[in-house]
Amino acid sequence: MTFPATTRFAPSPTGFLHLGHVVSGLYSRIMAGESGKFLIRIEDIDTMRCTPELTAALREDLDWLGLVSAVPTRQQSKHLPEYQAVLETLRERRLLYPCFCTRREIAEAATQTAPDGSVVYPGTCRHGAVHAGREPVWRLDMGRALEVLQDVPGWQELGHGRIAGRADAFGDIVLARRDTGVSYHLCVTHDDALQGVTTVTRGRDLYEATSVQRVLQNLMGWAEPVYAHHALIIGPDGQKLSKRDGAEGVRVLRQEGWTARQVLDHPLVRQALEASFIPADRRPDR
Numbered sequence: 001m002t003f004p005a006t007t008r009f010a011p012s013p014t015g016f017l018h019l020g021h022v023v024s025g026l027y028s029r030i031m032a033g034e035s036g037k038f039l040i041r042i043e044d045i046d047t048m049r050c051t052p053e054l055t056a057a058l059r060e061d062l063d064w065l066g067l068v069s070a071v072p073t074r075q076q077s078k079h080l081p082e083y084q085a086v087l088e089t090l091r092e093r094r095l096l097y098p099c100f101c102t103r104r105e106i107a108e109a110a111t112q113t114a115p116d117g118s119v120v121y122p123g124t125c126r127h128g129a130v131h132a133g134r135e136p137v138w139r140l141d142m143g144r145a146l147e148v149l150q151d152v153p154g155w156q157e158l159g160h161g162r163i164a165g166r167a168d169a170f171g172d173i174v175l176a177r178r179d180t181g182v183s184y185h186l187c188v189t190h191d192d193a194l195q196g197v198t199t200v201t202r203g204r205d206l207y208e209a210t211s212v213q214r215v216l217q218n219l220m221g222w223a224e225p226v227y228a229h230h231a232l233i234i235g236p237d238g239q240k241l242s243k244r245d246g247a248e249g250v251r252v253l254r255q256e257g258w259t260a261r262q263v264l265d266h267p268l269v270r271q272a273l274e275a276s277f278i279p280a281d282r283r284p285d286r
């Protein structure tokens with residue numbers, strides 16, 4: 001990586017900060033390097049699961065660890081009108097449609113699974129549907145979007161080269177959820193563009209999401225970042241993490257007397273970072 005990178009760590013406060021977050025935060029800071037910018041963004045659009053208490057706890061744990069954002073931390077729930085404006089643009093371009101199907105109706109009609117394991121929407125409402133008394137979700141018409149782009153966009157994965165996108169295998173994904181009116185893919189791509197993120201760092205569990213996010217970036221004319229998906233923590237012997245391994249979160253380790261340095265240097269954190277791509281010029285910065 002030769003340019004000064006802007007990276008971000010974008011946790012969702014659905015629970016307390018755990019070692020998986022520590023890997024993501026550290027990896028993002030390492031990838032920013034000394035000349036780059038490391039940002040923290042709180043992705044709390046799911047207001048049912050992300051409470052103000054959990055957000056406050058997350059901020060406190062990050063401060064304790066010394067993971068500090070180069071700019072004031074952006075909190076997505078405070079910017080909902082900005083995401084609504086993007087939806088409006090896509091709606092005007094007839095790239096979105098309302099869908100009234102219930103989860104159950106979709107499960108019964110669906111026949112395909114997307115690369116990320118989600119169910120591919122069978123397209124029931126694509127050509128117009130109304131259902132009095134039901135709130136719709138808004139879906140991206142993926143076929144139309146790819147037609148507009150005349151391409152299935154791929155991405156640059158650091159250390160691995162160009163990766164072929166698979167957006168066509170996702171079908172019509174939800175961009176505005178029924179409960180929150182927005183969605184993860186929408187908010188994350190909007191904010192990465194707005195904040196000038198050049199290097200999207202995150203766990204390998206979100207690798208496949210990149211295909212969809214590249215479509216949104218291209219539709220909206222947003223800059224293309226590069227991507228670096230880090231290895232996930234695996235417990236000893238591939239088992240789920242135990243309490244002793246920090247499964248209950250950074251605050252439990254802290255109460256047990258661990259220092260911030262020790263948590264950052266936790267063997268499971270080290271192991272995940274060692275299994276991740278880090279350019280030679282970024283390595284020592286811990």
Ligand code: GLU
Pocket residue numbers: 010011012043188201202203206
């Ligand atoms: N907020 C997302 C999560 O905590 C991560 C988003 C991203 O890094 O793209 O799973």
